[in-house]
Amino acid sequence: MPEGPEIKHAADEIARVLVGQGCNNIAFGLARLNTHIKHLKGYNIDYVKPKAKALLIGFSSGYVIYSHNQLYGKWVCVERGQTFESNRQLRIKIETDKGEARLYSASDIDVLHSSELGSHSFLAKLGPDLLDDDTTIETVLTRLKESRFSKRRLANLLLDQSFLAGTGNYLRSEVLFSVGIHPFKKLGELSDDKRHALANALLSITRRSYETNGICVSEDIKRSLQASRDEFEYYRFAVFGQAQRPCINCKTPVEKTDMAGRRLYLCPTCQHA
Structure with missing residues (x-):
């Protein structure tokens, strides 16, 4: 979808x-x-x-x-x-x-x-839309601090359009990897620093994907991945769809799991539970 x-x-x-x-x-x-x-x-x-x-x-x-x-x-x-x-x-x-x-x-x-x-x-x-010009870091941080969401696992929460609109399956894997958060962690378990990092990643990666027609990684990472395989589905993502590829940070093989029937990708080292 x-x-x-x-x-x-x-x-x-x-x-x-x-x-x-x-x-x-x-x-x-x-x-x-x-x-x-x-x-x-x-x-x-x-x-x-x-x-x-x-x-x-x-x-x-x-x-x-x-x-x-x-x-x-x-x-x-x-x-x-x-x-x-x-x-x-x-x-x-x-x-x-x-x-x-x-x-x-x-x-x-x-x-x-x-x-x-x-x-x-x-x-x-609907929650605040990540691609709306009026949605700021403060908007997203406020959402991340709401107690009604604190007991929910991030893997589920980041698919919920009533939490933040515009998120989805590939975005949750890429966002959580970028900030080193395990998908099964609950929102209430995050430190203030992690919440701020997550808010920033939710906005920046979603908007980067829009601005670049689907590329979620930084330009430097994209060039590095593209040098080894010049295929869009290979270099656009850090982890999504990349099971068994070495993690771009630590070289541990990327893992694939399923949650609620949806594919989920993570690095078990960078995103330890």
């Missing part, structure tokens, strides 16, 4: 086709949404914003399309004059003078007035 950086890239691509344009036509593949066409067609599109793993498309009418890709949803942008064929089920098609934005296969879709966003069942539960 795409994580925060990938969702934000999708939002950027959709925004290039939609934002600042009038909606010439819109079609839904779910009949229950057709009553909202009158709230959207003919109005300008003001923004496309990611919210954790969901997208919001705002119209000048005050209405907003909410969508969540879940496991199989996919947005595709088609420039004016181009064609695109797919065997997937078309759920949304938005047409502007620049082209079309299409959502395939997803089913978690709604149209809301902007005044209703705060009470939406998914949006209302």
Whole structure:
């Protein structure tokens, strides 16, 4: 499933086709949404914003399309004059003078007035978004100090969008490795220094992944890994997907484990329990 950086890239691509344009036509593949066409067609599109793993498309009418890709949803942008064929089920098609934005296969879709966003069942539960410009180190530190999260294992907590939005499976492995924290540690067991390091890593690695199209390691580490194998999936990560590769710090083989059915990678030496 795409994580925060990938969702934000999708939002950027959709925004290039939609934002600042009038909606010439819109079609839904779910009949229950057709009553909202009158709230959207003919109005300008003001923004496309990611919210954790969901997208919001705002119209000048005050209405907003909410969508969540879940496991199989996919947005595709088609420039004016181009064609695109797919065997997937078309759920949304938005047409502007620049082209079309299409959502395939997803089913978690709604149209809301902007005044209703705060009470939406998914949006209302989200924590601060790591890719939001307003989220600072202090914002994340405050979250890390909240007692209601203190007894939860970090391996679980860093997948919980109600804790911090935009995190995900590869990010939790990379973040925890970067600060030398074992995934099974509980948040309340961390020292103040470790909390601060974790807050910094959560912001910096998530934003680095967005800015570099998926690279989680520093430029120096990337160059070192790339020199030995020039494959994107090899040099973009320190530990994720790298089982048995020598740790970049201590040369201990990276280990793979599973938690709640999700892959998890760590260095047993650098991240001892």
